[in-house]
Amino acid sequence: MSEIIKIGLPSKGRLKDKSLKVFRKSKLFIKDSKRNYLSEINNFNPNEIIFSHAREIIERLADNSLDLGISGYDLLKESLPGIQNNIKVNSRLNFGFAELVVAVPNDWIDVQTIADLEEISFEFKDKNTGKLRIATKYPNLTNEFLLSKGLTQYKIVNSLGSTEMYPFTNQSEIITDITSTGATLKANKLRILKDGGILMSSACILVSKKSLRNKYKKKVIKKLLNKIKKKG
């Protein structure tokens, strides 16, 4: 029996380029895919490459419409437990490094730690001006981290982009965001709290757990991962 192995890869940007490089270095040749969201590895068992949004790859692995994929560790950890339970992290790759951090305006000179932030959150509560607002694209990781650090009096503002400008446009007071060098935060007059590191992320190879329960797919996935491991 030969089933088609479905592989999800990021559809744009550096994540896409570097993911393709991993396959190329492993001598797995993917057909030109510049204008198409579908492709395949020429020299491997029957397969299909599907180029998708990195967040979508995680959801499709969880519902098993993909067997294997490359996406960000941050996006996996942000997903709901029900999704994470269906996905196995095979390996972390050597690109896509970034850290999810808590950042406050530079001029909040009295705030160096989450404990300071906690006090500020009570100031907002006591002033009756509403809760301290935290803009983020990562509400689940942010909640989990802040609650574990004792911060409870805040409100999440879901952001879809340009999160760094939220504190200066009265959309939130502080933010959590992903950063690789910290340059964008600095340029936007924000600074990372001393103990404000939420999660270190990188690209990783993820496998659908359901696929691993299928004998044929498990064998082919193992073969593919071995090739990537040796050369990738």
Place this chain on the structure above:
Amino acid sequence: MKSKKYSDALLNLFKKKGFKVKEFENIIESKIIIERSGEIFKKSLLSFEDDNGKNFSLRPDLTISACLDYIKNVKKGVYKYAYFDQAYRRTFGKESLVRNQLGCEIIGSTNLQLNLEIINLIDESLKKITKNKTTIKLNDINIFYSLVDSLKLPLRWRLRLKRHFWRPEYFNELILRLSTNSDIQKNVFELDKKSYFKMTKLNKSKTIAGRKISEILDRFQKKIKEPRSNIDGKKVVRIVREFLKINCSFKNAKNELKKFEAKNNLNLKLENFGIFNLQFKNNDTVFSTNIGRNTEYYTGLVFEIYKKSKNLNLASGGRYDNLMQTLGAKTKVPAIGGAINYDNILKL
């Protein structure tokens, strides 16, 4: 059917003592909880939006439902609630989303006798229906607050310890940090000092991300004026840890606390605490400084009741004098309540 037998028997005993058995609304507006209690509650709410984008939740807890009922329908005076119904919370796969909750609340009075009434009622009722001997464990959270106030600590650390008493795991992290003095980073602090002088020249009423420059400068100054040495931190942590180990018969509680006071040269102002005057019907009553640390809203007396031989928790509760205002009451409405650990009763 064992379940029905127990719940009916308990509710009947409560009714005989003047409690009114109430049913509450299944759905509440989420903002009542979120706006006042923040994300920690939001996380566990089972919520949905209506066509107008208004967010609603299934009731997460029946103590909260009783409080909301009082605010909406009773409004003033003393009201005694009893209930047995379901509450719904997200549990992230750990437990069932539906919890059976059986409990009673007295809302609207600070009378010390009511503390006694509710504990004795729950204890006697449990003994009657389960035919088991019980142990009562007691504490008053304000004794811990009094301890914190008597320690040589900066105000912000006092507030921190009080605010997080109810979260033992995080509390332990906090006291570790207190013993190592790690909340001021020297190099960042020097940079901030430069910014401080620049900022003093700006318009103090200007706002930066919701905070006035004057507020930021005030807090910065307060922070640098309240330095503390490692030795103080370590000493405080030792005292706090020693305090949280006090566990003795209720009759000896005041003496034990006095010994602790004398040893550490503190004044806990024990004469202010009515708990020591309570007379319980159950002779097996224990005082423990470490109980009542799992619920945010308790403000004073807390209790737990156990099956004597197995140390199985059968009920717990306490005084929550600030919750009503948090949920929207215009004035402070004191309250006390207790919940039966229904699943454990069914195990007996």
